[in-house]
Amino acid sequence: MKKIFMDHASTTKVDKEVIDAMLPFFSEYFGNPLSLHSFGREARKSLDQSRKKVADLLDAKEDEIIFTAGGTESDNIAIKGAAYQNKNIRESRGPHIITSAIEHPAVLETCKHLETQGFKVKYLPVDEYGIVKINDLKDSISENTFLITIMLANNEIGTIEPIEEIGKIAKENNIPFHTDAVQAIGKVPIDVNKLNIDLLSISSHKIYGPKGVGALYIKKGVKIQPIVHGGGHEKGLRSSTHNIPGIIGLGKACELAKKRMEKDTKYIKNLRDKLIKNVLQIEESYLNGHPEKRLINNAHFRFTGIEGESLLMRLDEKGIAAATGSACSSKKLQASHVLTALGLSPIDSHGSLRITLGRENMEDEVSYVSEVIQEIVDQLRSMSPLWTK
Ligand SMILES: Cc1ncc(COP(=O)(O)O)c(C=O)c1O
Known part of the structure; x- marks a missing residue:
């Protein structure tokens, strides 16, 4: 059976060129970049070159990038780091963070943890498409707000937030602005200066790189405290011996990503639009998220009268990998916090399916997957007590 991977928001296959670049760093150039001998110097040179490549993708400077163990760690370093830097704000309302209700758990759980430590957090609601309302943001700013953290693009529904406007407001109010760009990187052109971004998280495994490595952009002059203490690597903000093969891969x-962004965008967006067009021909099927302001590879559907998990399992039996709309990280099968924030009922949320395309998907796969979805939706509806037609 042919296997079709359409779950690129969860992870991506490592590019052959990336693997080739990484391989010599396991056994040939295995030095520790902090060592003073030739092995260390070789590793150091490659570490610096990788830093430049990451910086170039963001229009940042090399010394504004630190390497981390992935998107989750970058988010934690940025948010907790800013919080510890500002813990002494002791005015009546306490130090204050503004975020959105639809962030990835790497941000939401970090904010929830900080609430237990005395920090105040405002979780901004979103509209029916998942877009943060600018007026709510403006109204939430107080003299104690020390960080705004709002994702660039959502990992479930693919909605792209009005980052330029948010960055402008943050700058006007002199508040550092962090954005989780884990899903957006490589798909949305990012110029951190133009967008007034102070801190930005990325992860390698979403852009055809290896897992367990990421980076955090920290604008020159922005101060955060370390959350991991040790040998002082990465300007003291992320101690631990460098994962050189991973960093080379990133x-x-x-x-x-920079070289292929234009070509990838054209190709993948075309596939995504075909998929959306085909699937929306199914009776009572809907697209979740914004119709235009969405990631080029994201198609997120909901189907009346069926259950996303059953759809997913039947797709898997046919070799097709996708994701459900309901993030069932809890055993209670809770509806996704993102879909709930859009105002969807638990039943509608559970009838959702996320398909995220990638470079290696082909047009005939899109046609095949669309047909299989139609077939399975029909089968499930014929057995569903929720489908009364
Ligand atoms: C928006 C977003 N932020 C953070 C992460 C976490 O990244 P990592 O898996 O590298 O820790 C993910 C992963 O799915 C994500 O989609």
Whole structure:
């Protein structure tokens, strides 16, 4: 059976060029970049080159990038780091963070943890498409707000937030602005200066790089405290011996993302639009998220009268990998916090399916997957007590 991977928001296959770039760094150039001998110097040179490649993708400077163990760690370093830097705000309302209700758990759980430590957090609601309302943001700012953290694009529904406007407001109010760009990187052109971004998280495995490595952009002059203490690597903000093969892989993945962004965008967006057009021909099927302001590879549907998990399992039996709309991380099968924030009922949320396309998907796969979805939706509806037609 042919296998079709359409779950690129969860992870991506490592690009062959990335693997080739990484391989020599396991056994040939295995030095520790902090060592003073030739092995260390070789590793150091490659570390610096990777830093430049990451910086180039963001229009940042090399010394504004630190390497981390992935998107989750970058988010934690940025948010907790800013919080510890500002813990002494002791005015009546306490130090204050503004975020959105639809962030990835890497941000939401970090904010929830900080609430237990005395920090105040405002979780901004979103509209029916998942877009943060600018007036709510403006109204939430107080003299104690020390960080705004709002994702660039959502990992479930693919909605792209009005980052330029948010960055402008943050700058006007002199508040550092962090954005989780894990899903957006390589798909949305990012110029951190133009967008007034102070802190930005990325992860390698979403852009055809290896897992377990990421980076955090920290604008020159922005101060955060370390959350991991040790040998003082990465300006003291992320101690631990560098994962050189991973960092080389991330650098190469960023270089390729920059080189291929235009071509990838055209190709993948075309596939996504075909998929959306086909699938929306199914009776009582809907697109979740914004029709235009969405990631080029994201198609997120809901189907009346069926259950996303059953659809997913039947797709899997046919070799097709996708994701459900309801993030069932809890055993209670809770509806996704993102879909709930859009105002969807638990029943509608559970009837959702996320398909995220990638470079290696082909047009005939899109046609095949659309047909299989139609077939399975029909089968499930014929057995569903929720489908009364
Ligand atoms: C928006 C977003 N932020 C953070 C992460 C976490 O990244 P990582 O898996 O590298 O820790 C993910 C992963 O799915 C994500 O989609």
